[in-house]
Amino acid sequence: MTDETLAATLLHLRAKGLEKGAPVVAPVEMASMFHLPGDPAGVPGYGRMDNATWAALEAALGHLEQAPALAFPSGMGAISAALFACLSAGDRILVPTDGYYTTRLLGDQFLKALGVEMVLRDTARFDEGGFDGFRLVFLETPSNPGLELCDIAAAAEKVHAAGGLLVVDNTTMTPLGQRPLDLGADIVVASDTKAPNGHSDLLMGHVATRDEALLARIKDWRKLAGGIPGPFEAWLTLRGLETLELRLSRMVASAEAIAGRLAEHPAVSDLRYPGMSNHPALKQMAHGGFLISFTLESEAVAERFIxxxxLIQPATSFGGVHTSAERRARWGDAVAPGFVRLSVGIEPLETLWSAMAEALPGARA
Incomplete structure (x- = not known):
């Protein structure tokens, strides 16, 4: 199914089987208790285990992933569930050095204490050294914040041959830009705080897998650990998903144009935009995304630009309707002091570029 078909049918997903007089929009179910006389089997029983608004969101996410999905209260909630549900003492996990730094902190501060060994490897050289001995391989492509690429299908084949599981963080691309499960990944995780919701007003994440045993294990983890999303946040995310394709089309088109102009600017170095790469992994992506990274002369110059x-919101995170940027060195990422991660929003292109050009070093007064 094409991305356009997925986006179109998502808007009418709830209409299937809708009874006459029912609301077109899924309602928000605010309940911790349910009417539960007699045998509790087969009906909602308690708010930590069941919620109709989650179910509606999971149906929409599952439609986009073309796989069963589970919602979590943040992207890290989704990552934590996937890792803790799949790992045991004595296991080894491979994690990118240049991916989202909180995943590494989780491994170092918590998984290590439980007897799980974490090994780090650069995304650009992720398959060098092989995957023997790893219970789980965690991949992020394009990586955040460096936007390095890795061939998911090639990695999946090698990880499976070595007897491991491949988990892919697809936050930077969304299911409308890349579907890791179609490429052989066992599990996909993502922060729906970013582009899927798109309005910078909530935290949300999800896990998707076509492996029924893994899905059951992760669902049990959510139920027992209590990492559940709020129903109102789930409803807002569901609403955001309905405009994801529309927002992405503007964001990606603008990012492509802006990346080309930044690449020619004398103050900009080490510009990275996946759509301008000739990497073999581009074949797995529907587009180049909306993130751009580049380096300015110094911390002061980068801060002044931001x-x-x-028309740039100085903020962490990305994927919202507002164009935003930050220096990732301030969080400890292994990047230059003047490194900037730019998330292109939905502002009209020429107005946005004019404002950026005025703020870049060397602009005429």
Whole structure:
């Protein structure tokens, strides 16, 4: 099914089997208790285990992933569930050095204490050294914040040959830009805080897998650990998903144009935009995404660019309707002090570029 078909049918997903007089939009179910006389089997029983608004969101996410999905209260909630449900003492896990740093912190501060060994490897050289001895391989492509690429299908084949599981963090691309499960991944995780919701007003994440045993294990983890999403946040995410394709089309088109212009600017170095790469992994992506990274001369120059441009929101995270940017070195990422991660929003392209050009070093007064 094409991305366009997925996006179109998502808007009418709830209409299937809808009874006459029922609301077109899924209602928010605010309940911790349910009417439960007699045998509790087969009906909602308690708010930590069941919620109709979660179910509606999971149906929408599952439609986009073309696989069963489970919602979590943040992207890290989804990552934690996938890792803790799959790992045991004595296992080894491979994690990218240049992916989202909190995943590494989780491994170092918590998994290690439970007897899980974490090994680090750069995304660009992820398959060098092989995958023998790893229970789980965790991959992020394009990586955040460096936007390095890795061939998911090739990695999946090698990981499976070595007897491991491949988990792919697909936050930077969304299911409308890349579907790791179709490429052989066992589990996909993502932060729906970013583009899927798109309005920078909530935290949400999800896990998707076509492996029934893994799905059951992760669902049990959520139920027992209590990492559940709020129903109102689930409803807002569901609403955001309905405009995901529309927002992405503007964001990606603008990012492609802006990346090309930044690449020619004398103040910009080490520009990275996946759509301008000739990497073999581009074949797995529907587009180049909406994230751009580049380096300016120094920390001061980068901060001045970010804070003086009236159409750039200085903020962490990405994928919202507002164009935003930050220096990732401030969080400890192994990047230059002047490294900037730019998330392109939905502002009109020429107006956005004019504001950026004025804020870049060398602009005429």
């Amino acid at each position: 804070t003086t441009c009236p």
